[in-house]
Amino acid sequence: MKWCRYHSAEGPRFAMVEDEEAFPVYGNPFGLYEFEGPPLLVSELRLLPPCEPRTFFCAGLNYHGHVARANAAGHVDVVSPQRPEVGYRANSALIGAGDAIVRPADYAHPMEAEGELVAVIGKPLRHATRDEAADAIFGWTVGNDVTARQWQRGDRTLWRSKNSDTFKPMGPFIVTDVDPLTSTTVVCVDGREKASFPTGDMIFDPLDYLREISRYITLSPGDVLWMGTDHTAEFAPGSTVAVTISGIGTLSNPVVEENLP
Amino acid sequence: MKWCRYHSAEGPRFAMVEDEEAFPVYGNPFGLYEFEGPPLLVSELRLLPPCEPRTFFCAGLNYHGHVARANAAGHVDVVSPQRPEVGYRANSALIGAGDAIVRPADYAHPMEAEGELVAVIGKPLRHATRDEAADAIFGWTVGNDVTARQWQRGDRTLWRSKNSDTFKPMGPFIVTDVDPLTSTTVVCVDGREKASFPTGDMIFDPLDYLREISRYITLSPGDVLWMGTDHTAEFAPGSTVAVTISGIGTLSNPVVEENLP
Numbered sequence: 001m002k003w004c005r006y007h008s009a010e011g012p013r014f015a016m017v018e019d020e021e022a023f024p025v026y027g028n029p030f031g032l033y034e035f036e037g038p039p040l041l042v043s044e045l046r047l048l049p050p051c052e053p054r055t056f057f058c059a060g061l062n063y064h065g066h067v068a069r070a071n072a073a074g075h076v077d078v079v080s081p082q083r084p085e086v087g088y089r090a091n092s093a094l095i096g097a098g099d100a101i102v103r104p105a106d107y108a109h110p111m112e113a114e115g116e117l118v119a120v121i122g123k124p125l126r127h128a129t130r131d132e133a134a135d136a137i138f139g140w141t142v143g144n145d146v147t148a149r150q151w152q153r154g155d156r157t158l159w160r161s162k163n164s165d166t167f168k169p170m171g172p173f174i175v176t177d178v179d180p181l182t183s184t185t186v187v188c189v190d191g192r193e194k195a196s197f198p199t200g201d202m203i204f205d206p207l208d209y210l211r212e213i214s215r216y217i218t219l220s221p222g223d224v225l226w227m228g229t230d231h232t233a234e235f236a237p238g239s240t241v242a243v244t245i246s247g248i249g250t251l252s253n254p255v256v257e258e259n260l261p
Numbered sequence: 262m263k264w265c266r267y268h269s270a271e272g273p274r275f276a277m278v279e280d281e282e283a284f285p286v287y288g289n290p291f292g293l294y295e296f297e298g299p300p301l302l303v304s305e306l307r308l309l310p311p312c313e314p315r316t317f318f319c320a321g322l323n324y325h326g327h328v329a330r331a332n333a334a335g336h337v338d339v340v341s342p343q344r345p346e347v348g349y350r351a352n353s354a355l356i357g358a359g360d361a362i363v364r365p366a367d368y369a370h371p372m373e374a375e376g377e378l379v380a381v382i383g384k385p386l387r388h389a390t391r392d393e394a395a396d397a398i399f400g401w402t403v404g405n406d407v408t409a410r411q412w413q414r415g416d417r418t419l420w421r422s423k424n425s426d427t428f429k430p431m432g433p434f435i436v437t438d439v440d441p442l443t444s445t446t447v448v449c450v451d452g453r454e455k456a457s458f459p460t461g462d463m464i465f466d467p468l469d470y471l472r473e474i475s476r477y478i479t480l481s482p483g484d485v486l487w488m489g490t491d492h493t494a495e496f497a498p499g500s501t502v503a504v505t506i507s508g509i510g511t512l513s514n515p516v517v518e519e520n521l522p
Contacts, residue, residue: 055351127521163477165477216424216425217351217353
């Protein structure tokens with residue numbers, strides 16, 4: 001199954017997607033829903049992030065290649081994490097597929113795209129085994145962990161380098177029947193491939209993370225876990241950046257510059 | 262005005278509080294609401310956190326005394342921040358006044374309470390002046406930024422040291438007509454005072470933070486900004502920890518140990 005979420009006249013709504021059509025529901029795919037209203041063309045919808053998490057989890061350094069290349073480049077302080085430790089992102093930064101990524105007016109450097117697999121949680125989860133964690137994953141979507149690297153280096157936290165408005169595109173769809181660890185993640189800028197890596201080449205997989213998180217924290221339906229990236233890709237205003245994970249979809253966003261009044 | 266949020270048979274509801282009584286509403290205090298149903302006794306309600314933020318902001322080091330004492334104790338790396346930089350906490354950690362703080366089964370050290378002033382946002386806010394920021398603050402409540410310090414020292418992020426389930430008590434009420442920068446924050450464990458400091462002795466005040474955050478990030482009604490602490494206070498299972506900010510209220514929570522099955 002495939003789900004999207006979109007702006008309707010009455011507010012955000014979920015819809016089940018089949019081919020080019022979206023079948024709107026009342027309710028949500030994690031709980032109760034019923035179909036209501038005529039099918040719509042997906043191409044005519046303004047998509048929202050396919051869910052809004054209560055808590056927005058994000059793995060940091062989580063790819064073997066990422067660590068190896070950082071070490072080769074002389075960053076000896078970059079070491080593989082020994083445990084799956086997670087961080088948090090801001091819901092306020094989420095945008096949907098097709099929405100514009102806005103470079104802040106006072107940030108003059110290139111931005112960086114980080115193509116990431118996203119696990120979408122469908123059931124409450126606490127003290128989970130790997131099997132229980134697998135059962136609680138409703139589906140998968142695509143995230144772009146947009147980063148202002150200069151700010152990341154200079155600030156005390158990731159507050160604006162990774163969480164400025166529009167810095168967390170997510171979507172377009174949640175796909176339920178797929179094994180994403182056999183997929184390939186590709187990041188393109190203006191149609192040119194800038195990064196490509198096996199989605200599953202992770203240090204800790206999603207079940208490792210969910211087992212560890214749920215030792216201390218209750219996950220809720222609609223929560224998301226972003227799984228980290230291997231290769232980053234620079235981009236600038238005027239371009240379009242697209243993250244594709246095979247079997248899940250392509251998350252494409254134009255990039256503009258902030259215009260202050 | 263004073264507001265609370267509580268568990269009702271139909272789910273979470275807001276209520277306006279006057280003396281010992283709560284007047285339930287449909288809707289919420291940041292937008293439209295209407296009174297509905299008979300008044301209830303506040304003492305008989307199971308309180309929720311008085312709002313659930315879309316994004317949960319938290320200042321780090323933000324008190325002059327905190328920096329001075331850390332330096333006096335030989336922590337030369339603790340320096341006053343030059344700008345109001347914020348971090349994020351997990352909604353999943355929020356509990357209400359009276360709910361139990363649970364010490365995780367595998368954490369054997371003392372826990373630490375950090376009594377904090379919390380600004381509750383009532384209007385969307387972006388590129389705000391100090392005046393606009395002041396106008397967008399709906400009211401104030403009390404937070405306890407419960408910390409497992411040993412984990413904070415050893416982990417790569419604050420994921421579990423500050424965000425394990427139950428580690429973010431908030432409440433009991435949102436109070437709208439008060440100047441909290443003239444208040445005093447007091448932390449008591451089992452009725453004994455363990456920390457006391459002028460709430461307003463901050464390095465950056467709430468309006469400084471909101472002006473800076475809103476340069477990059479849109480704040481939404483119901484968002485919360487926790488303002489940091491001056492003195493911490495240790496506590497253990499079996500005790501009750503209470504944070505009082507004069508003019509706003511007392512946030513009291515019993516402490517228990519996690520019992521794994």
